[in-house]
Amino acid sequence: MTYKIVASQCTSCSACEAECPNVAISEKNGTFVINPKKCTECIGYFDVAQCVAVCPVDDTCIIDTSLPRYQPTGGAA
Amino acid sequence: MDDSSNFEFAAAEPLDDIMQKIADHKGCGTSGGSGKSSCGTSDGPDDMAPEIWEKVKNHPCYSEEAHHHYARMHVAVAPACNIQCNYCNRKYDCANESRPGVVSEKLTPEQAAKKVLAVASTIPQMTVLGVAGPGDPLANPAKTFKTFELISQTAPDIKLCLSTNGLALPDHVDTIAKYNVDHVTITVNMVDPEVGAQIYPWIFWKNKRVTGIEAARILTERQMQGLEMLTERGILCKVNSVMIPGINDKHLVEVNRAVKSRGAFLHNIMPLISAPEHGTVFGLTGQRGPTAQELKALQDSCEGEMNMMRHCRQCRADAVGLLGEDRSAEFTTEKIMEMEVSYDLESRQAYQNAVEQERLAKVAAKNAELETLAAEEASDIKILVAVATKGQGRINEHFGHAKEFQVYELSSKGAKFVGHRRVDLYCQGGYGEEDSLETVIKAINDCAAVFVAKIGHCPKDELTAAGIEPIDQYAFEFIEQSAIAYFKDYLDRVKRGEIAHVARGDADIRQGAYISA
Ligand code: SF4
Ligand code: SF4
Numbered sequence: 001m002t003y004k005i006v007a008s009q010c011t012s013c014s015a016c017e018a019e020c021p022n023v024a025i026s027e028k029n030g031t032f033v034i035n036p037k038k039c040t041e042c043i044g045y046f047d048v049a050q051c052v053a054v055c056p057v058d059d060t061c062i063i064d065t066s067l068p069r070y071q072p073t074g075g076a077a
Numbered sequence: 078m079d080d081s082s083n084f085e086f087a088a089a090e091p092l093d094d095i096m097q098k099i100a101d102h103k104g105c106g107t108s109g110g111s112g113k114s115s116c117g118t119s120d121g122p123d124d125m126a127p128e129i130w131e132k133v134k135n136h137p138c139y140s141e142e143a144h145h146h147y148a149r150m151h152v153a154v155a156p157a158c159n160i161q162c163n164y165c166n167r168k169y170d171c172a173n174e175s176r177p178g179v180v181s182e183k184l185t186p187e188q189a190a191k192k193v194l195a196v197a198s199t200i201p202q203m204t205v206l207g208v209a210g211p212g213d214p215l216a217n218p219a220k221t222f223k224t225f226e227l228i229s230q231t232a233p234d235i236k237l238c239l240s241t242n243g244l245a246l247p248d249h250v251d252t253i254a255k256y257n258v259d260h261v262t263i264t265v266n267m268v269d270p271e272v273g274a275q276i277y278p279w280i281f282w283k284n285k286r287v288t289g290i291e292a293a294r295i296l297t298e299r300q301m302q303g304l305e306m307l308t309e310r311g312i313l314c315k316v317n318s319v320m321i322p323g324i325n326d327k328h329l330v331e332v333n334r335a336v337k338s339r340g341a342f343l344h345n346i347m348p349l350i351s352a353p354e355h356g357t358v359f360g361l362t363g364q365r366g367p368t369a370q371e372l373k374a375l376q377d378s379c380e381g382e383m384n385m386m387r388h389c390r391q392c393r394a395d396a397v398g399l400l401g402e403d404r405s406a407e408f409t410t411e412k413i414m415e416m417e418v419s420y421d422l423e424s425r426q427a428y429q430n431a432v433e434q435e436r437l438a439k440v441a442a443k444n445a446e447l448e449t450l451a452a453e454e455a456s457d458i459k460i461l462v463a464v465a466t467k468g469q470g471r472i473n474e475h476f477g478h479a480k481e482f483q484v485y486e487l488s489s490k491g492a493k494f495v496g497h498r499r500v501d502l503y504c505q506g507g508y509g510e511e512d513s514l515e516t517v518i519k520a521i522n523d524c525a526a527v528f529v530a531k532i533g534h535c536p537k538d539e540l541t542a543a544g545i546e547p548i549d550q551y552a553f554e555f556i557e558q559s560a561i562a563y564f565k566d567y568l569d570r571v572k573r574g575e576i577a578h579v580a581r582g583d584a585d586i587r588q589g590a591y592i593s594a
Contacts, residue, residue, distance in 0.1 A: 004431075012183070013156045013157050013158065013211075014156050015156075015157035015158060015159070015210055015212070015216065015281075016156045017157075018157060018217075019281075019284075024505075042402055046284045046285075047284075047285070048285060048286070048457065049282075050284060053281055053284070053285060053286040054157075054159070054281045054286075056158060
């Protein structure tokens with residue numbers, strides 16, 4: 001539950017939406033947002049956060065420090 | 078130009094100037110030095126495979142001549158991209174087929190299909206639909222192919238094309254074949270990963286971001302594989318390259334060879350367009366674009382190898398219209414959704430038949446003029462001339478209204494289209510009349526004359542002072558026929574000592590969006 005998109009930097013290119021393994025990303029009012037309830041930091045799926053890797057604007061998909069880091073259930077990640 | 082070689086799709090032997098044949102419409106040209114016109118049939122050039130001729134003859138993106146009569150449109154259904162290019166700022170449109178600086182309106186496949194039908198019903202010249210961005214169409218395969226599916230159901234006469242950076246191409250070649258896509262354009266800026274690393278900071282590949290030489294190596298492998306797969310299936314493939322001085326300018330000759338040997342039928346080298354305000358990496362590092370002379374020299378040096386395309390305008394991804402015309406304001410999403418659209422295949426057909434008649438008349442006029450040029454003794458003199466035109470292959474634009482000038486190279490072999498110069502934005506943004514004239518002169522500074530339908534006294538005098546002869550005596554005549562007639566007269570005047578033939582200087586390539594917002 002820990003990634004977020006910096007709305008002012010998002011180009012609305014939608015690239016992240018298609019890559020998210022948890023369907024956590026969707027378009028809201030012209031920019032894209034991450035649903036913190038669904039985001040798993042890609043843990044359990046990929047070595048790197050897919051939204052970060054595909055986003056054309058650096059530092060747009062970032063850790064939301066106001067929320068606790070994702071804790072995988074059922075074992076260490 | 079030599080018309081005697083055989084043109085065969087996917088053949089490995091050197092191809093002749095297919096663009097010129099397309100531009101000649103029926104492949105009529107002079108052969109060797111004999112000056113004899115070599116055609117007369119109405120079924121396309123005898124040295125071009127008929128199926129290729131059928132595919133390209135009405136395609137404005139492949140033939141400058143067709144661009145006078147037919148229009149293409151692009152729909153922006155593909156926003157996502159899978160690579161990063163140093164000449165592209167993803168806040169704006171991609172520089173692959175469109176220009177930074179203007180954001181395209183994002184459309185759903187359903188909106189896009191409706192837009193295409195609305196435009197095609199209003200503009201019978203609209204024959205080609207492209208998906209080119211603003212991202213990579215194959216990084217958005219669902220949206221791209223849904224758009225194709227919807228359009229092919231309602232408007233089967235519209236040709237479909239797409240352009241891609243090639244990274245995902247091998248995965249989609251079969252789908253491309255299934256939807257009967259006519260042409261695919263791949264942007265290939267390098268075949269050497271060391272060069273590529275200077276152009277592409279990263280690619281998104283197999284769920285990872287890959288950078289540096291490794292990224293460029295994967296990209297070039299995928300591009301070449303995709304090209305070969307298209308060739309195997311008989312799908313026409315064009316290659317676009319962005320010429321970046323100091324990075325890939327010399328290397329593009331090698332790219333030309335690599336893509337030719339894999340069956341690309343056309344190579345389009347476009348100038349890098351780069352300015353700090355675009356916010357691209359190259360814009361910020363001060364990487365310059367090529368001058369008109371540098372671009373033409375590279376195109377010329379590749380020409381012996383392969384067909385070069387010289388008329389690409391680097392259109393915006395959602396532009397609509399003929400030659401430099403943009404009617405997209407008539408077709409905003411809002412307006413389209415309100416429109417009642419009925420698709421009338423028959424009236425479109427009737428219009429297109431009339432256009433074909435006009436094109437035949439134009440070729441006949443040009444050939445008649447060529448015969449008389451052939452009668453003169455051969456000369457080594459070559460000059461460039463600029464032409465103000467709105468289309469139909471005629472000199473039919475006022476000097477002051479011209480948004481671009483077409484440039485023809487005139488020689489004993491005839492008139493050959495070699496490019497165009499954009500001047501539209503020069504006339505905006507509070508520049509005085511004087512300033513805009515000066516910028517036009519800079520843009521066509523390498524030309525000996527400019528052909529116009531009409532021109533005022535002041536610009537006439539200034540052009541003359543700059544050594545560019547303003548010519549309005551061929552107003553509304555066919556371009557090539559007039560240009561050849563002018564050239565004969567030019568040679569005569571040189572011979573009689575009335576004028577001296579002097580080499581002209583270089584010209585500027587305008588930086589910025591082609592079509593104003
Ligand atoms: S980090 Fe992974 S799971 Fe979270 S939003 Fe990004 S792509 Fe989705
Ligand atoms: S990839 Fe980046 S720029 Fe594109 S929609 Fe997602 S957050 Fe926005």
